[in-house]
Amino acid sequence: MGRTLANKVWDAHVVRSAQGEPDLLYIDLHLLHEVTSPQAFDGLRQAGRGVRRPDLSLATEDHNVPTADIDKPIADPVSRAQVDTLRANCAQFGVPIYSLGSVDQGVIHVIGPQLGLVQPGMTVVCGDSHTSTHGAFGALAFGIGTSEVEHVLATQTLPLRPFRTMAVNIDGRLPEGVSAKDLILAVIAEIGTGGGQGFVLEFRGDAVRGLSMESRMTLCNMSIEAGARAGMIEPDEVTFDYVAGRPHAPKGADWDHAVRAWRALASDDDAEYDAEVSIDAESLTPFVTWGTNPGQAAPLSGEVPDPRSYADPVERLAAERAQDYMGLTPGTPLREVPIDVVFLGSCTNGRIEDLRAAAAVLRGRRLATGVRMLVVPGSVRVKRAAESEGLDEIFRVAGAEWREAGCSMCLGMNPDKLEPGQRSASTSNRNFEGRQGPGGRTHLVSPQVAAASAVRGYLSAPTDLD
Amino acid sequence: MEKFERHTGVAAPLRASNVDTDQICPAEFLKRITRTGYHDALFFQWRQQEDFVLNHEAFSQASVLVAGPDFGTGSSREHAVWALRDYGFRAVISSRFADIFRGNAGKAGLLTAQVDHGVVERLWALLEAEPGAEVTVDLHRMRVVAKGVDEPFYLDDYVRWRLLEGLDDVAVTLRHSDTIAAFEDRRPAFLPRTG
Numbered sequence A: 001m002g003r004t005l006a007n008k009v010w011d012a013h014v015v016r017s018a019q020g021e022p023d024l025l026y027i028d029l030h031l032l033h034e035v036t037s038p039q040a041f042d043g044l045r046q047a048g049r050g051v052r053r054p055d056l057s058l059a060t061e062d063h064n065v066p067t068a069d070i071d072k073p074i075a076d077p078v079s080r081a082q083v084d085t086l087r088a089n090c091a092q093f094g095v096p097i098y099s100l101g102s103v104d105q106g107v108i109h110v111i112g113p114q115l116g117l118v119q120p121g122m123t124v125v126c127g128d129s130h131t132s133t134h135g136a137f138g139a140l141a142f143g144i145g146t147s148e149v150e151h152v153l154a155t156q157t158l159p160l161r162p163f164r165t166m167a168v169n170i171d172g173r174l175p176e177g178v179s180a181k182d183l184i185l186a187v188i189a190e191i192g193t194g195g196g197q198g199f200v201l202e203f204r205g206d207a208v209r210g211l212s213m214e215s216r217m218t219l220c221n222m223s224i225e226a227g228a229r230a231g232m233i234e235p236d237e238v239t240f241d242y243v244a245g246r247p248h249a250p251k252g253a254d255w256d257h258a259v260r261a262w263r264a265l266a267s268d269d270d271a272e273y274d275a276e277v278s279i280d281a282e283s284l285t286p287f288v289t290w291g292t293n294p295g296q297a298a299p300l301s302g303e304v305p306d307p308r309s310y311a312d313p314v315e316r317l318a319a320e321r322a323q324d325y326m327g328l329t330p331g332t333p334l335r336e337v338p339i340d341v342v343f344l345g346s347c348t349n350g351r352i353e354d355l356r357a358a359a360a361v362l363r364g365r366r367l368a369t370g371v372r373m374l375v376v377p378g379s380v381r382v383k384r385a386a387e388s389e390g391l392d393e394i395f396r397v398a399g400a401e402w403r404e405a406g407c408s409m410c411l412g413m414n415p416d417k418l419e420p421g422q423r424s425a426s427t428s429n430r431n432f433e434g435r436q437g438p439g440g441r442t443h444l445v446s447p448q449v450a451a452a453s454a455v456r457g458y459l460s461a462p463t464d465l466d
Numbered sequence B: 001m002e003k004f005e006r007h008t009g010v011a012a013p014l015r016a017s018n019v020d021t022d023q024i025c026p027a028e029f030l031k032r033i034t035r036t037g038y039h040d041a042l043f044f045q046w047r048q049q050e051d052f053v054l055n056h057e058a059f060s061q062a063s064v065l066v067a068g069p070d071f072g073t074g075s076s077r078e079h080a081v082w083a084l085r086d087y088g089f090r091a092v093i094s095s096r097f098a099d100i101f102r103g104n105a106g107k108a109g110l111l112t113a114q115v116d117h118g119v120v121e122r123l124w125a126l127l128e129a130e131p132g133a134e135v136t137v138d139l140h141r142m143r144v145v146a147k148g149v150d151e152p153f154y155l156d157d158y159v160r161w162r163l164l165e166g167l168d169d170v171a172v173t174l175r176h177s178d179t180i181a182a183f184e185d186r187r188p189a190f191l192p193r194t195g
């Protein structure tokens, strides 16, 4: 029987396997940030252990950092202590770190690929669920908890049971104005927030092959929101072109070896998946969430659903609770939902293409009165690239705030937060209760929809502005 | 890690699905650098509401949580498990757990007992009819037991063994250091290094 991409990457990393035990899997790249690592480093210290491969580890500061006045000390002492702890731990254990102020600082899942550190066929982990982003390169990349972070630091391995595989076939072409974000929201709505549990999703089909590397990252990023361990995409010329020439990409003869190995990763024609779903890309339209989990989503052209329309009592209860929290009434057209704040950024949609897509909508327009918009590049390098193209100017002229790199309003851990009751259109990945600040209400959207919503003041697609 | 063999305690019915780790332990509490002391973080927002289940006197000593499907979704934060443990929970019963949460729980001594949703419904009915009723989770027999309920639960064999023995994963893996070193010698030369 043929093997899938995920099977191949797994098999190539098994250090040890024994009857009745999980496989011991080698980890090629361990990404770290300030939030989920302090207790892990502490555990090493208490046990008198070291970091086995600091040269396969990389840290940055992203969750706690402010996105304004970054030349001043971090104002919140608790956040500052956590960032300082990461710096001290990296210094003690020899782990490379890009700190605030470095040109390579940024959201961990943006900087890894940008540096060329993520390549096809690798195993990549991070104490962060959106590690699934890196599967866009044909890497097996997944989030882990702090105990596992400690385990990887000490041993560069993890004991794991093989994941099951699910083929997500997306055929046809994405219509104009429909982005990878809309696509993944539609996939999650289709399979449910628990539908991917235990699985690696392999995104396949014409629509996926037609996506840029950055869009592929958006797609894989939110695999976790379907409950999946990871998302993966077969590496192809688009992947190789993206990696080529980056600081950590293989060079010379190594490059040729690497590409040959990467081509062999493609799933075999007779590979069997444990599950399979199909989505028709042609039929998709912009998608937005109305509830408090990413599966509670609908086409923007639709309305807030009636909880009574759900046959499953668990789903009905969940929809009722969500609409109560979100302050929404069944039957309200989604285009009539007013927005207070727009957040453009995060590891889902904080890359240069996302900023370009939003800027194209905002060019020559202004934000609706009373709407606040934060534009937060995913990394310092994304910020510089945007500035060299003049995107910052478009955002400023439109009335948006042009900020420094970081996780920002994706989660309520730094100064960028929603006020209780405020409603956002956000390009981030989670609309959980309070995710963007206690009492905040989040609608997940694409960069294009975010920009159009900022202009109209209501959830909107760019076509609503004409 | 503390051993887990059998636990009996007051169980609290949490009638919600998709309880994500942002609810279990909000981001604000992730700024801490310690591994303990998260009892105040647990369900912080929900605890502000008077009618939240854990605010009821009958459940103040609860050590078993009975929740709807897809418990522990979202963020990988192990703090969610620490918060449950620090508050006094030893076990969570649900029909479906998010993968990362389940993994974290197994490392931090919190038992995730997976049962059919019908069993959850029966436990909810019991706990609401008789607030303060106790539930036993028996890791040897792999059963959930309460008044009128005696049902099997599922847990990965290896996790079960580690919980029963109270074993530290890292120590187990370090026994294979030579095998890891031999694997490292075979890794392709083109793979990147960070520094």
Ligand code: SF4
Pocket: A062, A063, A107, A108, A109, A128, A130, A346, A347, A348, A406, A407, A410, A411, A428, A429
């Ligand atoms: S941008 Fe959001 S999802 Fe991504 S790493 Fe930061 S907090 Fe997590």
